Amino acid sequence: MNTNFIYHVPTRIYFGDNQIQHLGSELKKYGQRVLLIYGGGTIKRIGLYDKIQAEIKKAGLECYEMPGVAPNPRHTTINRGAEICRKEKIDVLLAVGGGSVIDVAKFISPATFYDGDAWDFFTKKAKMTQFLPVVTIPTISGTGSEMDAYGIAGNLDTEEKIALYHPQLMPKASFLDPTVTYSVNHYQTACTGIDSLAHYLETYFMKPNLFMLESAMEGFMKTILKYLPVALQKPTDYEARSNLMWVSSWALNGFTQGGTRQPYSAHRIADELTAKYGLIHGLALAIVLPRFLSYTLNDKTAPLYKAFACNVLGIDASLPDMDAAKAAIAKLEELFFKTCELPNTLTALGVDDGKLGDMAEAICRGDVLKSYVDLTKDDIVKIYQMCL
């Protein structure tokens, strides 16, 4: 079938260490009353909070606050934010933080105009119809949430974690300042870099049917592989942080997909670990991804994995497909578990085999997980077992 897609990424990006001067005028486009949404104390510690307040004040805007958004956002947090927006007649949401804070803001946006429980959007009981504009300042690279139309939230009562897409979830503007990520620690830098790499890798293996996208993705993945170790070694390297920041924004905004819309299997398998055990997203991915690739390596996938091996990792193109693919997996393991120093098993994180079947069932829901390789519930259990 011929490639067909709609591409539309209207988010305005202010990129660099000298852009926050435009924050006031950007927010002012949407109204007077700003809700500043953030997590813990990081943004105060790095001085970002004060800079934001100064710009908001200079622009003569009214600022309300919603601090304390925790990682792996819950629907109850979204409901709390929507309540504030209705009460304070908020005109625009300013999300400052990681993917969780940004995703919460994205969902508060339609929840403000819905009187019921925001979880209804996730269970398809209700539709998102009206939206508040969202402006973001990501304090960490990786999720791409600052420039895409996705978000993910969880429900602790039902132990579910569900991703949603809607074109109106795309932020109006995002301020990407690489220096803001200087204080991101070794562990988080590793987790988010791997998350970003995994976004490209899963798209790449779906083969979006346009060589130009494949070769662009090869360049984007090479960028992560080049600069992630640099940022781990020297957290204040502008070149490394800026490359990691901008490259992560392009992973999920629709550009590289070129109309391909298959599930991201390794992500889904990792997401269940976050839902059931609260594992940090990038860490769960780091553990799952090499096992997922090993398990799915067969005659059909070997050429795909070899292309990644040769074109991205620089592995010798004269190797047989299988050998090149195995060498690629070994290189990823070296990056994740040696360079990034992440724990390499679920067991090390206190996860045992008790819920593997339940998690696999939650992913498959009586069906198979269809992507460029189809996985049954049994397949997924086996992948989890390899991670123990």
Place this chain on the structure above:
Amino acid sequence: MNTNFIYHVPTRIYFGDNQIQHLGSELKKYGQRVLLIYGGGTIKRIGLYDKIQAEIKKAGLECYEMPGVAPNPRHTTINRGAEICRKEKIDVLLAVGGGSVIDVAKFISPATFYDGDAWDFFTKKAKMTQFLPVVTIPTISGTGSEMDAYGIAGNLDTEEKIALYHPQLMPKASFLDPTVTYSVNHYQTACTGIDSLAHYLETYFMKPNLFMLESAMEGFMKTILKYLPVALQKPTDYEARSNLMWVSSWALNGFTQGGTRQPYSAHRIADELTAKYGLIHGLALAIVLPRFLSYTLNDKTAPLYKAFACNVLGIDASLPDMDAAKAAIAKLEELFFKTCELPNTLTALGVDDGKLGDMAEAICRGDVLKSYVDLTKDDIVKIYQMCL
């Protein structure tokens, strides 16, 4: 200096052979009265005109027409279009054609709201302040005008050709149907492919200071080098046409530049040939580019040109910089003058040395042409002489 830029490309892209069904709803967003702007009879011959009229009719819109826009658009054409828009109270411009038609529509957009001569925008005598929305259907790949905020027009009286930038010149939406380019002939396919390659090449040599952009551009240039010969051989190859189409859109929209804003020297030198002699843009570039690269090859540029040689053309990385650079230039000449079968001298096109000094002066205007290599008037004359 740290990389800083604003990226904002809100154009909605409908890509593929099954997207024109969305034309009516897209136009309707902006109003009822559409001005259809096009060139000669091509769009009727390939059946596109009828398809467009059917969609416009289905959506219940009123259609006015401005046919006969010639290549290398003139300010008088812009004035004529603005007159129609004012008279017919046009709500939205639909440009169907090549870069010239699209550029004319872009300038009619602000000219509609200006009572004087549109050339005043180009001479900076007047500012563009208000704009009609522009929707485009490119019938040829290469200019990237369907997704950027630039346009170029000429004044035959003053023999000038000037490019203008304004964020509001960005089309609201563009319909990119690779099958529309099936009928683009060998010569035009060659010229536009080379134009697109030159956009990337000139940006690449400026080194936009982000590795991710360099490596993405390498992928984009590889795409052109892979598929241009395919499209020349088999004009109805969807894969080739779709890659060439989408890759050309990304050349000038700001993504690959990453804030770098230097003049495109080879383009400027080629543009004067178009202004003075009416040479087709891509052909002028094909003749100028290899000479420009040879003339500017020195110890400082050799590593730059070698990176292109090795990472894009696959030339042996163990060669000394100078040799690799020369091999790259030779490969470009082979592509332009053998594979693409374009004439390789200005003399073959009837251009003599009579106006070389005038053209160089028009570029330099008493100064030097500053870019990643600075060129004096004398340098430019010498490059022209190499092209004779």
